[in-house]
Amino acid sequence: MAIFYQSTRDKSNQKTASQAILQGLAEDGGLFVPVDFPKLALDFEQLKNATYQEIAELVLQTFFDDFSKAEIHDMVKAAYGDNFDDPEIAPVKQVGQHYLLELFHGETIAFKDMALSILPYLMTQAAKKNGVTNEIVILTATSGDTGKAAMAGFADVEQTKIIVFYPKNGVSPIQERQMVTQQGDNVHVVAIDGNFDQAQTAVKAMFNEADLRDKMAKNGKQFSSANSMNIGRLIPQVAYYIYAYAQLVKKNQIENGESVNFSVPTGNFGNILAAYYAKKLGLPIRKLICASNKNNVLTDFFKTGRYDKNREFFVTSSPSMDILVSSNLERLIFELTDENDQTTGQLLTALSTEGQYQLTEKMLEKLTDFIADWADESEISKEIQETFSKNHYVLDPHTAVASSVYHKLAPEGKTVVVSTASPYKFPQVVLNALSSTAVASDDFAAVKALEELSETPLPRAVKSIEKAEVLHQTTVEVSQMQSEVERYLGLK
Numbered sequence: 001m002a003i004f005y006q007s008t009r010d011k012s013n014q015k016t017a018s019q020a021i022l023q024g025l026a027e028d029g030g031l032f033v034p035v036d037f038p039k040l041a042l043d044f045e046q047l048k049n050a051t052y053q054e055i056a057e058l059v060l061q062t063f064f065d066d067f068s069k070a071e072i073h074d075m076v077k078a079a080y081g082d083n084f085d086d087p088e089i090a091p092v093k094q095v096g097q098h099y100l101l102e103l104f105h106g107e108t109i110a111f112k113d114m115a116l117s118i119l120p121y122l123m124t125q126a127a128k129k130n131g132v133t134n135e136i137v138i139l140t141a142t143s144g145d146t147g148k149a150a151m152a153g154f155a156d157v158e159q160t161k162i163i164v165f166y167p168k169n170g171v172s173p174i175q176e177r178q179m180v181t182q183q184g185d186n187v188h189v190v191a192i193d194g195n196f197d198q199a200q201t202a203v204k205a206m207f208n209e210a211d212l213r214d215k216m217a218k219n220g221k222q223f224s225s226a227n228s229m230n231i232g233r234l235i236p237q238v239a240y241y242i243y244a245y246a247q248l249v250k251k252n253q254i255e256n257g258e259s260v261n262f263s264v265p266t267g268n269f270g271n272i273l274a275a276y277y278a279k280k281l282g283l284p285i286r287k288l289i290c291a292s293n294k295n296n297v298l299t300d301f302f303k304t305g306r307y308d309k310n311r312e313f314f315v316t317s318s319p320s321m322d323i324l325v326s327s328n329l330e331r332l333i334f335e336l337t338d339e340n341d342q343t344t345g346q347l348l349t350a351l352s353t354e355g356q357y358q359l360t361e362k363m364l365e366k367l368t369d370f371i372a373d374w375a376d377e378s379e380i381s382k383e384i385q386e387t388f389s390k391n392h393y394v395l396d397p398h399t400a401v402a403s404s405v406y407h408k409l410a411p412e413g414k415t416v417v418v419s420t421a422s423p424y425k426f427p428q429v430v431l432n433a434l435s436s437t438a439v440a441s442d443d444f445a446a447v448k449a450l451e452e453l454s455e456t457p458l459p460r461a462v463k464s465i466e467k468a469e470v471l472h473q474t475t476v477e478v479s480q481m482q483s484e485v486e487r488y489l490g491l492k
């Protein structure tokens, strides 16, 4: 059975998987979701012995069935190989009474690698399949991790260009360094004087602007998105939830069929939505813990059904979660409205015009799969410190949010905390949490101090960037983003 994808804002707008991947966002501003959600009979007696790659193939075959098995096999093989520094790709570690699913073994030591290492293959294969000869321009706003992971994936991939915008003062020094040293002839990195939400809003506006689209088409180009709105980002993430569960069965940590919780450090709602999709597919999940930092718009949403972005924006120690508009939530809203594209469109329009919307009681009652809470800066620091002193395991600040919220909510059953970044990506914050006396002049000094203090091996990705040459130095105002895109692409 072929699976089609429909827009959350116009159900008659339907595409094949490869068309949806190519396009990213729907023309009507909606996000693509499966028309008929697939189900899988997950046999963990068999899956417990499967490799990460085998599980990824199973998931991709199920959702993206207009790609052949051989194509999927080749893409998975290319995406999840020795570009990861752990042969397990997404190992599960036991820490105290719970587990950590480590998603930071890829090239940029954060979880975005899990999807962005395969997206370029999905996209170029999708172009071939649909006879597209246009150059595909990836336009992305990043809160720090997506940008670098996308560039690493797309660098020098034929028939593509990638433009990344990041908030000048909203990413860590190591994150910025990773981005501005990115090599590749088709890569453009731009800092903006603004925050992530402003960058993301401007990027979305460019996707929706008909004039710009026409200009692109005349020049043999078309946009696509590597942001987590792209279904090609979301679906590969379903694999690691299934893999984690299979590993727990294999290690006799859970009974086959026992329900587990996942605590997910959440920003744009992509990672946790993939967990929800895994549950819909048939994975035994009890609760999904939506963990936020001080930008706790989602905590309020799950507790009250009211989404309200009209609030102060905080720059925190977990910058990849400093988000007030969680784009992927639209896919969940669509389900809560019983797949009503009109209502979904109205709610999301209210969000962009008034900055808020309210779910009905009936919709709110359907949110039983989720529980939510948040951690402030001191709780994050305390969580890093306690986890290290009790378990000799170093958490990054994002993972610490999920760990802290898990301890706070203490749900019934076994819990897997989703670990989204290596502590070496945010070394100063982690070092300060672990030691009240350590001082480090910059991120790189902090890396060394952290390595000595924690005896945690240094990932190869960190070793390589210290001496790398800075190749990108453009900064623009938010209002100049489109003109910068047109300039880089030679449209004016």
Ligand SMILES: *Cc1c(COP(=O)(O)O)cnc(C)c1O
Pocket: 110, 111, 112, 145, 146, 228, 265, 266, 267, 268, 269, 270, 271, 272, 320, 321, 398, 399, 420, 421
């Ligand atoms: C992107 C990111 C998150 C948030 O994930 P979403 O899918 O946007 O909710 C959490 N932690 C890290 C390290 C990230 O890079």
